[in-house]
Amino acid sequence: MKKDIIELNNIWVSYPEHSDNPIKQLISKDKKQFWALKGLDFTVKKGEVLGIIGRNGSGKSTLLKLMSGLIEPDKGDYHVEGKRPMLLSLGAGFQPELSGIENIYLNALLLGNRKKKIDDNLESIIEFSELDDFIYKPVRTYSSGMKARLAFSTAIMLDPEILLIDEVLGVGDSAFQKKCKDAILEKIQQERTVILVTHSSGLVKQICDRVVWIHRGEQKAVGETKEIVDQYDEFMKAKRK
Numbered sequence: 001m002k003k004d005i006i007e008l009n010n011i012w013v014s015y016p017e018h019s020d021n022p023i024k025q026l027i028s029k030d031k032k033q034f035w036a037l038k039g040l041d042f043t044v045k046k047g048e049v050l051g052i053i054g055r056n057g058s059g060k061s062t063l064l065k066l067m068s069g070l071i072e073p074d075k076g077d078y079h080v081e082g083k084r085p086m087l088l089s090l091g092a093g094f095q096p097e098l099s100g101i102e103n104i105y106l107n108a109l110l111l112g113n114r115k116k117k118i119d120d121n122l123e124s125i126i127e128f129s130e131l132d133d134f135i136y137k138p139v140r141t142y143s144s145g146m147k148a149r150l151a152f153s154t155a156i157m158l159d160p161e162i163l164l165i166d167e168v169l170g171v172g173d174s175a176f177q178k179k180c181k182d183a184i185l186e187k188i189q190q191e192r193t194v195i196l197v198t199h200s201s202g203l204v205k206q207i208c209d210r211v212v213w214i215h216r217g218e219q220k221a222v223g224e225t226k227e228i229v230d231q232y233d234e235f236m237k238a239k240r241k
């Protein structure tokens with residue numbers, strides 16, 4: 001029986017509600033909040049591949065940020081066994097004025113990796129990224145596909161116990177997407193825990209053991225992949241009519 005590696009108990013996360021008058025908002029006692037996650041409650045087992053699905057704005061990225069420790073819950077308990085999971089997302093963590101190499105070190109150090117480990121893996125990170133001389137250039141000169149390459153290569157080569165993937169796979173060209181997918185499949189075989197946010201039902205069906213469906217911040221369903229994805233696809237089809 002596999003043991004739980006991540007546990008969420010009645011998790012609530014809010015953002016300050018947008019106001020047209022930020023000064024008034026700052027001094028007002030009545031702080032309006034927008035609840036992005038409302039009462040999430042599930043566990044993830046070691047070695048499991050968990051898919052997170054839901055419409056735009058449903059709270060998927062917020063959930064991954066919480067799981068990686070970038071944000072704290074307003075209410076509820078979040079527990080992760082061992083080291084902080086590594087979040088692989090395009091928006092997270094790049095400093096535009098620093099080079100690709102400097103960003104590799106910065107991100108990897110912030111995620112708790114030792115310099116020696118990064119030194120040892122630097123060559124394979126650069127090789128996997130296929131960024132060649134661009135690795136010495138500032139990240140502000142990168143295309144979104146190149147940023148995806150840098151983010152993915154850094155995370156996959158440092159081999160974290162838990163990998164959180166936020167839609168990065170949809171960005172690179174098809175050859176790189178295949179390479180990433182193969183690398184994830186390899187991690188899955190090595191019993192790494194993978195949590196994947198994607199809008200691709202096909203990919204979820206292909207690699208996920210279980211799925212959490214988030215709708216407007218609530219946990220609409222959790223369960224076996226095919227059952228939940230089919231429910232979600234039906235729901236989305238009905239919405240389009």
Ligand SMILES: Nc1ncnc2c1ncn2[C@@H]1O[C@H](COP(=O)(O)OP(=O)(O)OP(=O)(O)O)[C@@H](O)[C@H]1O
Nearest residue numbers: 015016034036054055056057058059060061062063
């Ligand atoms: N920093 C923020 N401040 C205020 N509201 C935010 C912030 N980040 C996200 N939100 C809001 O929280 C909700 C959930 O956003 P989130 O990015 O988690 O959704 P998502 O499911 O990942 O969306 P998508 O599929 O479009 O990437 C949205 O309504 C969004 O507008």
